Amino acid sequence: MHSADELFRVRQGLEKSVPQKGGVKDFMPDGSWIQGKQIEKFHEEREKVLAEPRVQKKCDYVHGLWTNESRLVEIEHEGKSFWKNMGFTRNGRKFLHPEEALFLMEMNVLQVWYNFLPMSIEGAYCRFLGPTLTLEFHQVYAHLRRMGYVVIRHRGKLASRYEREIGLDKYQKKKERQLGDPMTSSLLTKKNSIEELAQMEGLENCVTDKMCEHEKVAGEEIVASENSQIKMDCAASIEKAHSQETEIGGNEEMGSSLILQSHMNSIKDSAECLNDNVTSLSPVDDNILTTFKHSDATNSAFSSESRNASGFQYKSSAWDFRKIAFPNFGAECGDVIKIQRSESNLTPGHVVCELDCYDFNRMAHINKKKDKKKDLERDRKLKFSNNNSRFSSYQNSRNWSEYKVCLYNWRSNNWRQDQFPHLFADGLQPLVRPELATSTEAILQQLQVIKSSTKPPRNSKADPPAVLPHFDVYSPNKKFKKTNPGTPDFRVIVMRLIQTRCDESPPDLKTISDIDVYFDDDVPLHCAVVDAGTVMFNTLSFFTLPTEVSLG
């Protein structure tokens, strides 16, 4: 510890200048006096600068307490600047992670006390660093913080792609906010704090969360797949529930969670009007029934509207859509559309249907917008472009994917194959088929003998990878909120470089690919390599090489 005199002297003449870095270097030592003098001067200045103590007024220091059991530093009053980006609250008490505390000590902002004595930086190194916090971890953290970034421990996947698209990632889930920092719950060995919270929330939230999970999963499944097949099956399943034919095991292609979801909804809705439905369910539904009953008991206002915003709701409808005939305005059946008067009286009260069949002139009623000249041109072109293919494939397919497949098949089978019979007769056939040579890119694609591996498809339901990044890093931002940081600007994984040992190697391609697939966003992953005190950053990112099309 420095004496008061020394502290005073330092405080008085506080220099802020940073010593020069090198300057112009020489190539070889020539033993000259001037070189020796320069080196000596450098060393003197360096020793002086390194020996300067960290001095601050007592009232300007933030007081922190270190506990070995929790391995956290607790503070009573937050400082002026750092609390916005660092630390977390638990049970009304404010805590700092050890790497944050060590960094703040080096910044001369925080004074940590242990056993009623102040801790030195060396002491902090000895006590804070350990198996949970390695030196490399801290060095990368400090390096990024000194550059000005906001660095927090990796929090896992906060929002799926769907949630980001609909803008739901701005709203922190209630569960996460209550538990505070999710990553530290494992570090706090004081179990009662978490148990208390769990009890406070009660079972009610657990049940709601379970159902939220189901709905979330269901919602993602719905949006992720473009196949209308599922939608139709859902409608069918709802109707099934209505008609009390429950066969959960049968409809495997959808996944049981979806069925659960729709059943729960249908149960709820049908229970409102027809109580019999609930009782006549098969035994497999009993557990759903019990959870529903339980939640119903705890949550009186348990309507489908009060549930969470995310997730896709299936409200079973009173209408039987198979019986209601909607006119097909898109059909190519001429310019006149005939509409039959439907059986049930669907028209509002004042409208009187006189005729049994109404004829509408398509051109007069559809698309009242004035056709621009170029639109007409375009329509004309489209009308004649794929004239031959339309008749059967279009009418037989139920969606665009099927139509495209039909088209491809039709093209490859019908069009001009008889023009080059000698080429396509043998086993050895050309790679490019004339009918498929629609553009240069299409030709190049067909010529590709070696298929390049594409990035693995993004799967929003992927399991967390074996290796997770260590930090989420954000650019300095006034709007940064600790409780809801949002998507990071980049993620960092820390790696120690030991050239003589092979136990720690850089993350291989599979790991990076797994991480990319799991997070499903365009946040780059940086690998921080630490070797004997120096930190170096590397990035591995996926990109697909574009097809070089020089002609056509």
Add this chain to the structure above:
Amino acid sequence: MFECVTYNRMSFDRGKTTITLINGQCFVWNSKQARFLREELRIVGTLCGSLPRAPMQNTHLGLPLQLMPEEVTLLLEKGLAEVVENTEDVITEEMKLEYKNKEKKSYKRQVELYTRERQEEIKRKLPQIIAGKKAKRNKVLDERRKNGEIIDDSEFEKEIEMTVEDVGIPTLQEASMLMEIPLACDPSTTTPVLVKWTYPKSDKEVLRYRVFRDLWDKGHYLTSGSKFGGDFIAYPGDPSRFHSLFIVVCKPHSASISGIELITMGRLGTNVKKTIVLSSVDENDKLCYTSLQWTGIS
């Protein structure tokens, strides 16, 4: 792993550098020792803490100085350093009291220093203070004159007698007292325990150390080579003053090097204007160096 031997604290005054082992890495916490290592012993190391006077930047870092395991082995072999681990003493009430006394003493001294400093400042600025007081008084007199009072002009000219003692100096509050975050552990509350250092162990480590020791003996300054893709970087003189000349790559003598690897190393060296030195230990236990330079024949 490491054997621990309790050691007398007095031995550290003998001039040996203290190296602290924390989390598997070695650190030096004293700036004088750090300078001695670099100036006299050509051991460079890497600074890895933040600099107190400019903490928010990464170009100039401060203590502690992190040493490579090869550097530590060399210092131990030469008997110039000791590797210790800090163990915590049991904190007694006596120690807490001692600390409180120290703090109180420091506070008293700071009050003295503060008072003295303020006094000197006042002494320097006394004429200004007097002038200020005079102006104030004259202003008041002016106001009174405006209100109708008749004041003699000589009142304005009257000098104010003031001495340094007349000016009030507020006492330094305890909350405003200066404190520090010490860098190194307090020797009165921690006991350093000697640690048995067992580097190098594996063949690769042994080779690395042999090469390091040999190059150091030849007078080079060596630092970690990961920035340039090698094992070490060799400087002809102090790294602050000179560019490095060699990138040292350690390879076992019997290991084969593919053509691609040679080209990679050659190109790397050329791009950074350094020579790649392939180092190995041959069958006769002698060190052999092969330098690699990419040249073109045009």
